[in-house]
Amino acid sequence: MSGEWQPGHRLPNEHELMAQYSCARMTVNKVMSGLVTAGLIERRRRAGTFVSRQQTDSAILQIPNMREEVTSRGARYRYRLLARTVRTHVELEAETFEFFQGGPVLELECLHYADDRPFSYERRLISLAAVHHAEEADFSHFPPGTWLMEHVPWSEASHRIGALNADAEIARVLQVAVGEACLLVERRTWRLREGITQVSQFFPGDLYTLGARFAPDGQIRTRTNALKNLH
Amino acid sequence: MSGEWQPGHRLPNEHELMAQYSCARMTVNKVMSGLVTAGLIERRRRAGTFVSRQQTDSAILQIPNMREEVTSRGARYRYRLLARTVRTHVELEAETFEFFQGGPVLELECLHYADDRPFSYERRLISLAAVHHAEEADFSHFPPGTWLMEHVPWSEASHRIGALNADAEIARVLQVAVGEACLLVERRTWRLREGITQVSQFFPGDLYTLGARFAPDGQIRTRTNALKNLH
DNA sequence: CAGTGGTCTAGACCACGAA
DNA sequence: TCGTGGTCTAGACCACTGG
Known part of the structure; x- marks a missing residue:
C-alpha cells in the first residue's frame, strides 16, 4: 500500500x-x-x-475503465482531453478543499466516445500532493482513470449516483438536448485517509446504465454496465 | 436457505x-x-x-427499506398501495416470462412518501409459484419489499441503475414535471435460480441519490443513500 | 461459572503449474 | 520435477456472556 x-x-x-x-x-x-x-x-x-500489476478495480468501481467498457461491445473507443489546469490557489468549495487538505490539485475535463458518440463527460480533480507523478503524466491521449488505477493503490472509495437534467454545458458536450436525463456518478478515492482523486461522470440517460449481479453478502458476481442504442 | x-x-x-x-x-x-x-x-x-431474524439485506441492496431510509432522516414515512393484480394468464414480455418461468405473478404498484412528498414509485412483480404466502399478505399497509426481506431468503440478485425523463404517468404519480430527470433502479432477486421478485423503482432525480463507501475488495463499509431538498 | 464461539498452532497431504 | 499455495486435521487457549 x-x-x-x-x-x-x-x-x-x-x-x-x-x-x-x-x-x-x-x-x-x-x-x-x-x-x-x-x-x-x-x-x-x-x-x-x-x-498486483493493475489495481484490480472491484466490479462496483470498474466504471472508470471506459475503454474496455466500450470495446468489449464491439464499439470503437475514443478519448479526448477538453481541459487541464493546475490549481495551486485553492478556489474550491469547502468540502472539496477539505478532501484535498488544501493541497494543489490537477483539474481535468475529459470526454469518452463510443463510435464517435460522446457517452461520458468527466470532471476530475487529482491531488498533486498525494500523486506527484500526475503533473508529468500525459492525459492528452490516455484517460486519467486508467492511469490512476495502474499507478496509485487505494484503500477506500465512495460513490454517489443520481439523475439530473442536462444543463446547457452538459448538453453541448454530450451532444444531447437540454433537459435530457443524465446519470451522474461522483466518486472519491482515498489512500490511507489521504484524498487521491474526485470525479464526476455524466452519462446520457438513454445510453448508459450501471448494473451488477450479487450475492446476499454484497459480493458482486458480475458487473453488467450497458451501453444502449448504439447505431 | x-x-x-x-x-x-x-x-x-x-x-x-x-x-x-x-x-x-x-x-x-x-x-x-x-x-x-x-x-x-x-x-x-x-x-x-x-x-437470522431478518434478512440483513446487504448495504448495496438496502434500497428497499424505504421506511428506515426516510425515518432515519427525521422525515415522516407514509406508504400507499396503488394497484394490486394477480396475473395468471401471462401477458408479460418474453424476458419477464422467462424470469418467472411462466408461473402466476402478483403485480403491485406502490408509492413511498417522505413528509407527504412522493419520493419513490415502485412497480413490482412477485412470483406466486415461489412465494405462496404472498397472495394472502396484506400489502395495503406494509410495503412488499420489507415483507419479502423478512419472509423469503435469497441467494442472488441483480440490479440496473439508469436515468430517464419522467413520462406523463410517472410525473403524475411522483408529482414532478414531465421531463424531470428520474433515477430508475431495477432489481431482480433469485432463490436458488428460481425467480422471486422483480421491481422497478423510480425516484425524483432532485430528491434521491444512491451512495456507498467501500474498500478495494468491493466490501461496502457504509451505505449513504440520501434524501435531499426536503422542506 | 461454564458453554460457546474466536482464533491460534503445528503438522499434513495434495494440486497445480512454472521451471 | 518439486516449490508453491490450497486446504484440511487435531488440539489448544482464551474471551466473552448468558444462565
Whole structure:
C-alpha cells in the first residue's frame, strides 16, 4: 500500500513469512487470502505471490475503465482531453478543499466516445500532493482513470449516483438536448485517509446504465454496465 | 436457505457439526463465518448460532427499506398501495416470462412518501409459484419489499441503475414535471435460480441519490443513500 | 461459572503449474 | 520435477456472556 513494493514485486513465500512474523502458516495464509480478495496481490502456485500489476478495480468501481467498457461491445473507443489546469490557489468549495487538505490539485475535463458518440463527460480533480507523478503524466491521449488505477493503490472509495437534467454545458458536450436525463456518478478515492482523486461522470440517460449481479453478502458476481442504442 | 429452519432457529454448535460432518472444528468455523458474512446466521458466544431474524439485506441492496431510509432522516414515512393484480394468464414480455418461468405473478404498484412528498414509485412483480404466502399478505399497509426481506431468503440478485425523463404517468404519480430527470433502479432477486421478485423503482432525480463507501475488495463499509431538498 | 464461539498452532497431504 | 499455495486435521487457549 505504501508503494515501497512496485507492481510485480515478489513477496516472501508463506514459510518465510511464518518465520518473519513468528506465526503459523495458516495465519499467514488467512492474511494473504484477504489481500488477494482485496486485489492487492496475486498468487500463483509454484511461482509465488506478487504485488498486483493493475489495481484490480472491484466490479462496483470498474466504471472508470471506459475503454474496455466500450470495446468489449464491439464499439470503437475514443478519448479526448477538453481541459487541464493546475490549481495551486485553492478556489474550491469547502468540502472539496477539505478532501484535498488544501493541497494543489490537477483539474481535468475529459470526454469518452463510443463510435464517435460522446457517452461520458468527466470532471476530475487529482491531488498533486498525494500523486506527484500526475503533473508529468500525459492525459492528452490516455484517460486519467486508467492511469490512476495502474499507478496509485487505494484503500477506500465512495460513490454517489443520481439523475439530473442536462444543463446547457452538459448538453453541448454530450451532444444531447437540454433537459435530457443524465446519470451522474461522483466518486472519491482515498489512500490511507489521504484524498487521491474526485470525479464526476455524466452519462446520457438513454445510453448508459450501471448494473451488477450479487450475492446476499454484497459480493458482486458480475458487473453488467450497458451501453444502449448504439447505431 | 430452504426455509426448513425458521428465523430464530438455533443451529447445532460447532462440536456437534464436527461430528455430523466428520471434519475439524476449524472447517466448521470457516463455513459458519461465511454464513455470518452472508447474513444468513447470527452467532453469540455462550448463546449459540441462530438463523437470522431478518434478512440483513446487504448495504448495496438496502434500497428497499424505504421506511428506515426516510425515518432515519427525521422525515415522516407514509406508504400507499396503488394497484394490486394477480396475473395468471401471462401477458408479460418474453424476458419477464422467462424470469418467472411462466408461473402466476402478483403485480403491485406502490408509492413511498417522505413528509407527504412522493419520493419513490415502485412497480413490482412477485412470483406466486415461489412465494405462496404472498397472495394472502396484506400489502395495503406494509410495503412488499420489507415483507419479502423478512419472509423469503435469497441467494442472488441483480440490479440496473439508469436515468430517464419522467413520462406523463410517472410525473403524475411522483408529482414532478414531465421531463424531470428520474433515477430508475431495477432489481431482480433469485432463490436458488428460481425467480422471486422483480421491481422497478423510480425516484425524483432532485430528491434521491444512491451512495456507498467501500474498500478495494468491493466490501461496502457504509451505505449513504440520501434524501435531499426536503422542506 | 461454564458453554460457546474466536482464533491460534503445528503438522499434513495434495494440486497445480512454472521451471 | 518439486516449490508453491490450497486446504484440511487435531488440539489448544482464551474471551466473552448468558444462565
